[in-house]
Amino acid sequence: MTPFEIILMFGGVFLALGTFSYAFIGETKWFAISESIFIGGGIAMAGFSIIDTLRSQLANPLMIIPFIIGILAYTRWTNYRWLARYPVSVLSGIGLGVTVGSTIRGQIIAGMIQVIQDVQAMYPDPISALLSLLGVVTVLFYFTYSEKYSNPVHQGRFGIIAKIGRIFLFSGFGYLYASTFVAEGVDALSTTIIIIFLRTVRALQGFYG
Amino acid sequence: MTAVENFVTTWLTPKKMAVFFTILTILYMLFPVMLPMKVSSWTTDYIAEIDRLEPGDVVVWGHNWGDLIPARSGLTFNTAVMQYLMSKQLKIIFVCFSPATPSNMYTFMHDYAKSEDYGYVYGVDWVVTPFISGEESGIAAVGDDMWYPKVDMFGTPISEIPIYQDIHVISDAQLTMCDGGGFSWQPMYVRQWAIRHKMRMVNNYGFQVIAIYYGIYVQGCLDRTRGQAEFEYATDFQGEEVLRFQFRNIGASLVFLSVALGNIALYSKKKEERDTVGVVA
Numbered sequence: 001m002t003p004f005e006i007i008l009m010f011g012g013v014f015l016a017l018g019t020f021s022y023a024f025i026g027e028t029k030w031f032a033i034s035e036s037i038f039i040g041g042g043i044a045m046a047g048f049s050i051i052d053t054l055r056s057q058l059a060n061p062l063m064i065i066p067f068i069i070g071i072l073a074y075t076r077w078t079n080y081r082w083l084a085r086y087p088v089s090v091l092s093g094i095g096l097g098v099t100v101g102s103t104i105r106g107q108i109i110a111g112m113i114q115v116i117q118d119v120q121a122m123y124p125d126p127i128s129a130l131l132s133l134l135g136v137v138t139v140l141f142y143f144t145y146s147e148k149y150s151n152p153v154h155q156g157r158f159g160i161i162a163k164i165g166r167i168f169l170f171s172g173f174g175y176l177y178a179s180t181f182v183a184e185g186v187d188a189l190s191t192t193i194i195i196i197f198l199r200t201v202r203a204l205q206g207f208y209g
Numbered sequence: 210m211t212a213v214e215n216f217v218t219t220w221l222t223p224k225k226m227a228v229f230f231t232i233l234t235i236l237y238m239l240f241p242v243m244l245p246m247k248v249s250s251w252t253t254d255y256i257a258e259i260d261r262l263e264p265g266d267v268v269v270w271g272h273n274w275g276d277l278i279p280a281r282s283g284l285t286f287n288t289a290v291m292q293y294l295m296s297k298q299l300k301i302i303f304v305c306f307s308p309a310t311p312s313n314m315y316t317f318m319h320d321y322a323k324s325e326d327y328g329y330v331y332g333v334d335w336v337v338t339p340f341i342s343g344e345e346s347g348i349a350a351v352g353d354d355m356w357y358p359k360v361d362m363f364g365t366p367i368s369e370i371p372i373y374q375d376i377h378v379i380s381d382a383q384l385t386m387c388d389g390g391g392f393s394w395q396p397m398y399v400r401q402w403a404i405r406h407k408m409r410m411v412n413n414y415g416f417q418v419i420a421i422y423y424g425i426y427v428q429g430c431l432d433r434t435r436g437q438a439e440f441e442y443a444t445d446f447q448g449e450e451v452l453r454f455q456f457r458n459i460g461a462s463l464v465f466l467s468v469a470l471g472n473i474a475l476y477s478k479k480k481e482e483r484d485t486v487g488v489v490a
Contacts (some may be wrong), residue, residue, distance in 0.1 A: 024224060024227060042309065046309055048310035049309060049311060049312070050308055052339055052340070052364070053308075053341070053342065056358070058340055060359075088345075094346055098346055098401070099400060102401065102404040103400060104402055106404045106425075110426070168439045175417065179415065179432075185432075186457050186460030186461055186464065187460075188458060189231075189234060189455070189456070189460055190453045193456070194449055194452070198452075
């Protein structure tokens with residue numbers, strides 16, 4: 001590392017400690033400056049990248065179509081606000097068209113086939129295969145919203161079906177929440193400490209040989 | 210009120226806990242207790258999927274690491290993976306779906322993965338696309354036509370970039386990787402690349418997001434909380450993840466400790482309130 005890079009690194013450490021300081025000493029000017037630089041830097045970086053992209057794509061005459069559709073979104077601020085419905089409709093249509101086919105194939109059909117195959121082969125073990133089947137069936141029943149057809153599995157003698165489905169659902173949510181929390185929350189602390197302390201110490205060790 | 214309840218409810222404030230946890234974690238960083246590690250089947254599947262490839266094969270790596278801080282941590286936990294790919298002489302196309310991703314990936318290759326040390330040349334062995342907007346529509350467009358961005362991140366026309374000469378649609382590549390933040394992004398890659406184009410895919414983000422596709426459309430996964438550490442441990446490409454994994458162990462233990470202390474404080478307070486109401490009555 002050059003001396004200039006070392007100075008930059010200490011600048012970064014100072015700002016990182018500033019953002020981290022919020023947990024200990026609350027909102028200070030140090031925190032506000034660090035936060036503003038972070039947000040401003042991110043926006044500037046994104047701005048340059050978007051300009052680069054536009055520059056490379058605008059040569060295509062067909063880009064006039066998305067450009068017009070995009071501009072229509074801003075008519076919401078004018079008396080012609082009804083025109084803003086068009087970009088929303090186009091976006092929704094494209095979104096559905098792009099995702100629906102693969103979603104049905106990937107999330108519904110493939111999943112059902114997998115469960116059936118696992119039950120047939122009792123894979124990975126009989127208990128797990130049967131639990132998967134039970135979970136899939138009961139959760140599907142839980143998501144029946146019709147009053148006429150869903151009441152029998154939500155109330156009365158067969159109400160247990162929806163209850164079991166709910167247990168499976170919440171087990172899934174619990175796992176999802178716990179793993180996300182560990183990934184985001186606990187990881188943030190370790191990442192900050194590595195970036196602030198460990199890398200600084202290692203960089204200085206490298207600089208001074 | 211017992212001594213423990215008294216300590217938790219009166220002395221132990223959130224700020225004191227934060228200071229205590231930080232000191233404990235720094236101490237642990239200085240004197241880490243490297244616990245034994247078990248490598249999960251998802252990680253071994255991931256490594257096997259890379260080992261299946263021949264030198265010169267192309268990997269398309271979809272990325273949307275955006276903001277600065279996630280990008281920093283995200284970049285480090287891909288270092289070992291990237292170095293492993295380079296040791297296998299695989300070619301990499303980084304496809305970027307967030308405005309900050311192109312510069313992040315370029316920095317990643319130079320500063321973290323040290324591509325020059327492996328003799329990797331930009332344009333020949335690896336390339337970074339510019340930001341491709343549209344999220345899932347953008348992913349779909351790249352799947353159908355790898356030349357869709359027209360230029361790389363520096364504005365060089367794709368027709369002049371050697372790595373692209375045999376890659377026109379995504380199925381010309383041999384493996385796809387998906388990475389980057391968010392629960393919604395990973396299924397997008399799976400839908401548009403793995404399902405639509407029947408591409409083999411591995412995931413670098415986390416198992417919880419692609420669990421329903423695993424084994425059918427996704428052939429390997431580095432589960433974010435521990436997958437990268439397992440990868441480093443199993444392949445011997447040492448980065449920072451093994452150490453961070455040890456931090457996570459202590460961090461998770463502290464979470465359980467906090468939950469226990471929080472429960473003691475809550476029930477002590479309730480008990481105190483009940484007793485006060487009883488006295489007043």
